Amino acid sequence: MTGIVAAVAALAGLPALAGLPAFAGLDAIVPLANLGQLADLVDPTTLFGIFLNAISKFGVYVTIAAGLSLIFGLMGVLNFAHGSLTMIGAYLGGALMLTFVSEATGDVVAIAFFFLALALVFAIVTAAGAVIEIGLIRPIYDRPPLFQILLTFGLVLVLEEGMRIVLDVYDVQPNVDWTEAAGTRPDVLGFHEILGVTTRGIYQFEAVVGILVVAATWWFLTRTSYGLHIRAGSEDAEMAQALGIDVRRSFTVVFGVGAGLAALAGVMLMWDPRYGASVGLGVETLLIAFVVVIVGGLGSFKGTVVAAAIVAVVDALASWMLVNDVVTFSGLPELVIFLVLVGVLVVRPQGLFGVEEVGGH
Amino acid sequence: MSAIELDDIHTYYGQSHVLQGVSLAVEEGENVALLGRNGVGKTTTLRSILQLTPPRAGTVRINGEDVTGLATHEVAQRGVGWVPEERRMFSHLTVAENVRAAIPPDADPAERMQLAFDRFPDLEDLREHEAGSLSGGQQQMLAIARALVGDNDILLVDEPSEGLAPLIVEEVVEALQSLPDDKTLVLVEQNVPMALALTDRFYVIDHGEVVAEGDSAEASLEDERIRRYLTA
Numbered sequence: 001m002t003g004i005v006a007a008v009a010a011l012a013g014l015p016a017l018a019g020l021p022a023f024a025g026l027d028a029i030v031p032l033a034n035l036g037q038l039a040d041l042v043d044p045t046t047l048f049g050i051f052l053n054a055i056s057k058f059g060v061y062v063t064i065a066a067g068l069s070l071i072f073g074l075m076g077v078l079n080f081a082h083g084s085l086t087m088i089g090a091y092l093g094g095a096l097m098l099t100f101v102s103e104a105t106g107d108v109v110a111i112a113f114f115f116l117a118l119a120l121v122f123a124i125v126t127a128a129g130a131v132i133e134i135g136l137i138r139p140i141y142d143r144p145p146l147f148q149i150l151l152t153f154g155l156v157l158v159l160e161e162g163m164r165i166v167l168d169v170y171d172v173q174p175n176v177d178w179t180e181a182a183g184t185r186p187d188v189l190g191f192h193e194i195l196g197v198t199t200r201g202i203y204q205f206e207a208v209v210g211i212l213v214v215a216a217t218w219w220f221l222t223r224t225s226y227g228l229h230i231r232a233g234s235e236d237a238e239m240a241q242a243l244g245i246d247v248r249r250s251f252t253v254v255f256g257v258g259a260g261l262a263a264l265a266g267v268m269l270m271w272d273p274r275y276g277a278s279v280g281l282g283v284e285t286l287l288i289a290f291v292v293v294i295v296g297g298l299g300s301f302k303g304t305v306v307a308a309a310i311v312a313v314v315d316a317l318a319s320w321m322l323v324n325d326v327v328t329f330s331g332l333p334e335l336v337i338f339l340v341l342v343g344v345l346v347v348r349p350q351g352l353f354g355v356e357e358v359g360g361h
Numbered sequence: 362m363s364a365i366e367l368d369d370i371h372t373y374y375g376q377s378h379v380l381q382g383v384s385l386a387v388e389e390g391e392n393v394a395l396l397g398r399n400g401v402g403k404t405t406t407l408r409s410i411l412q413l414t415p416p417r418a419g420t421v422r423i424n425g426e427d428v429t430g431l432a433t434h435e436v437a438q439r440g441v442g443w444v445p446e447e448r449r450m451f452s453h454l455t456v457a458e459n460v461r462a463a464i465p466p467d468a469d470p471a472e473r474m475q476l477a478f479d480r481f482p483d484l485e486d487l488r489e490h491e492a493g494s495l496s497g498g499q500q501q502m503l504a505i506a507r508a509l510v511g512d513n514d515i516l517l518v519d520e521p522s523e524g525l526a527p528l529i530v531e532e533v534v535e536a537l538q539s540l541p542d543d544k545t546l547v548l549v550e551q552n553v554p555m556a557l558a559l560t561d562r563f564y565v566i567d568h569g570e571v572v573a574e575g576d577s578a579e580a581s582l583e584d585e586r587i588r589r590y591l592t593a
Binding site for chain 2: 225228229231232235236238239240241242243244245246247248
């Protein structure tokens with residue numbers, strides 16, 4: 001009996017599966033080390049540990065994807081520069097925190113400064129996003145989507161090379177995490193134990209920030225007249241204009257807020273030991289943002305939230321399997337995330353909550 | 362001063378010269394029908410007034426002000442409401458959200474919303490339903506309600522009876538008849554008797570030009586001015 005089949009059969013109570021020749025050789029495809037560990041999944045402490053990891057990843061993924069979801073979903077604009085804005089947010093946040101915080105700064109004050117940095121970076125990049133929309137994106141709305149892809153891809157190159165030049169001036173290494181900035185993270189967000197599970201406070205902090213981002217974005221879209229105008233304009237821009245709504249301005253606001261949210265995610269990731277501020281953060285976060293938005297469905301912020309939760313749980317489970325040597329293939333978490341994407345695209349190409357057509361300008 | 366004045370407007374779709382010098386005037390509080398066969402430029406005339414399809418030549422004036430070249434939302438903010446062909450609901454928004462989207466920012470939303478529901482009580486029961494789930498008649502009522510909750514003195518109504526059952530058309534007619542007297546109405550409608558019954562004057566458009574005009578009360582389907590341009 002192959003190891004994986006034996007484990008799955010044992011868990012499912014179907015030992016007869018063991019003899020099926022169709023399963024022979026599976027172990028050769030998926031490198032397995034210790035399938036017996038899977039039995040630990042029924043242990044409450046193990047499950048709680050996976051849950052803590054999942055809510056942390058949810059906070060990260062939903063924050064990374066929220067801005068892209070707004071821009072892609074409501075405007076139909078493919079913003080390949082989204083990850084680069086996250087990268088810029090990480091460096092801006094790091095620079096602000098290094099300005100605000102010293103070794104003598106207490107934990108509570110450091111966290112207060114962190115939220116101040118979040119607000120400042122959000123405001124700066126939102127304004128920059130509005131300028132990008134007016135100056136670069138607006139003139140090509142009537143062109144085929146390829147123009148948006150080329151333009152925003154060009155922006156990626158400009159922003160990344162621009163950041164490398166700035167980092168060179170300040171003698172900061174662009175290809176590795178900015179440890180000085182990460183060092184502003186207060187001790188309270190370091191290692192601690194919750195119900196027998198050793199974790200980092202930053203992970204729960206990210207979950208809280210993610211939930212706040214979801215709540216604020218949801219409130220903005222559903223409880224403000226601006227949000228209503230944006231939703232109306234994204235559904236039928238011409239009709240919205242005929243009702244007196246300045247749709248162009250609404251789209252400028254959407255692009256600005258989407259860019260601001262991307263940068264806000266960067267400030268958060270600057271403190272996260274799994275990410276950190278580096279130029280490579282842009283590409284790293286762009287992929288996951290696209291996966292979450294596509295799985296959730298274009299045009300649906302609710303879909304983005306649900307997809308972030310699904311991807312986070314799958315990722316947390318795969319990470320647990322890797323850390324506990326159930327599977328020795330180090331790329332397993334990334335692999336399963338993209339398998340989720342492929343599975344959803346095959347079964348439901350418009351995504352879990354997607355509408356057939358999105359965006360309008 | 363006319364509520365709407367079109368002076369020799371020429372409007373194109375790409376290379377297609379659709380309106381070829383349309384001139385007309387609609388006085389304040391007047392109801393006017395635009396009649397003509399399909400594809401002669403009636404809807405394009407409404408779109409040109411709103412600058413949705415801006416004329417390449419000629420002038421559009423709203424209450425004496427030249428609005429040619431303004432953005433559509435700026436024309437709408439000058440008191441022009443549009444009830445388009447096929448209703449054009451925001452189908453994923455609720456009925457209440459559709460109405461609220463049309464309320465000007467300086468108006469009291471609750472008061473305006475209540476005005477709309479007082480005029481169309483059936484909509485109040487459906488206020489939390491997605492507009493896309495409404496029947497054709499309910500959508501038409503919502504489209505009219507949406508145009509009324511803005512500060513609109515002028516309503517441009519395009520084919521309101523299209524695709525509706527006769528009983529529902531009667532409701533639409535009642536809704537349009539009950540509009541306040543000070544509203545200016547420009548109605549595009551294939552149902553000529555209905556259009557004449559709802560309006561004070563009519564223009565007949567053919568091949569992008571105004572070819573006839575007159576008083577609605579004195580006209581009928583047998584009228585030579587209408588018959589010549591409406592029958593194949």
